[in-house]
Every structure is written in C-alpha cells, then in structure tokens.
C-alpha cells in the first residue's frame with residue numbers, strides 16, 4: 560500500500576473536525592474527497608502531507624510526496640523560473656534534471672512565455688498553474704491536490720487531467736479535493752467527508 564492512515568483524529572478546541580479516520584491509498588489510483596465547506600478536507604490533507612499533526616493516529620507513506628495546497632505558497636517578487644530553482648533545491652533535484660522537468664511542465668501547461676515574469680504580475684490562473692507544477696516537480700509517488708484547478712481555463716483543465724492520467728500509468732496515486740461533482744466518473748473512488756468521517 561502506498562499510504563496507510565489509521566485512526567486519525569483532529570479537533571480545534573471543542574470542534575471535532577476529524578473523528579477516527581482510517582483509509583488506504585493504492586499506487587496508480589485516483590481518489591477524490593468531497594464534502595461541504597468546513598467539513599475538514601484541507602485539514603485532512605495537511606495531516607496527510609505532514610504540515611499539521613493529528614491529535615492521534617498514524618500515517619505511513621512509502622514514496623515521494625507532491626502537495627498542491629489550496630492557497631498557493633508563492634513568492635510575489637520571484638519569477639516563475641526562480642520558483643523552479645528554489646523548489647528544486649528544497650527537493651534536492653539536480654539542476655539539469657530540474658531544467659528538463661520545468662521545461663516539460665511549462666510546455667504542457669502552456670505558460671513558458673511567463674518564465675521570466677515575477678509572480679506578482681501573473682494572473683490568478685497562471686499562479687495556480689505554477690502552484691500545481693511545483694507539486695509535480697519532484698515526480699511524486701503520491702500527489703495530493705487541494706482544489707487544484709480553481710481558476711483554470713478549459714484547455715488547462717483538460718491538460719491537467721491528461722497529465723494526471725500519465726502519472727497514474729507510471730504508478731502515481733493522486734488524491735484530489737474537489738467540489739466539481741460532474742466529474743465523478745474520472746475517479747476510482749470518491750470519499751465524502753461528513754461529520755468528521757470518510758464515507
């Protein structure tokens with residue numbers, strides 16, 4: 560199993576957001592998490608990726624992680640190319656490999672023309688492309704995406720699914736928080752987060 564979560568619980572004060580959640584993620588599968596606003600989807604993702612600690616429970620991951628948070632963690636005064644260099648250094652990706660991957664991602668998501676542009680000057684959708692591609696840079700075994708296509712135009716949205724399809728063929732598991740229920744058929748399994756539990 561690529562990821563095993565056991566008995567995850569999390570409360571904020573007296574608010575029990577996650578109640579004894581257990582699940583497993585398999586290599587090469589696409590999972591969705593739906594649930595109403597405030598149901599705890601982002602909280603669960605932050606615990607899965609290790610950004611937050613659960614009050615109790617364990618997560619075990621056998622592989623590399625890529626995470627695209629709901630709020631893009633970008634630096635307004637750095638350019639797109641500088642973001643690739645900065646994140647590659649953090650991931651420990653050698654320069655030549657980073658350059659190849661970054662070029663491929665810039666081409667695939669059609670924003671090479673903004674390579675030398677500062678993030679502050681990019682549109683919201685283009686910032687979101689960068690947010691997503693930075694999660695793809697380490698070629699993860701598990702890709703965790705929190706509403707990744709908010710603000711994407713239709714062509715970019717389709718390119719997103721094309722790219723995740725290729726990743727799954729290579730054995731990558733993809734976990735997506737989404738509000739778009741019209742795309743249920745794309746997923747191997749959709750979890751509904753309700754009353755702190757996954758259904």
Ligand SMILES: Nc1ncnc2c1ncn2[C@@H]1O[C@H](COP(=O)(O)OP(=O)(O)OP(=O)(O)O)[C@@H](O)[C@H]1O
Pocket residue numbers: 571574576594595596597598599600601602603
């Ligand atoms: N740092 C925090 N401190 C206190 N409460 C928090 C904190 N983070 C989240 N919460 C609360 O936990 C609950 C779940 O929030 P979370 O952001 O995980 O929901 P969500 O399902 O991702 O919502 P949305 O669909 O609106 O993105 C909410 O009631 C929220 O107010």
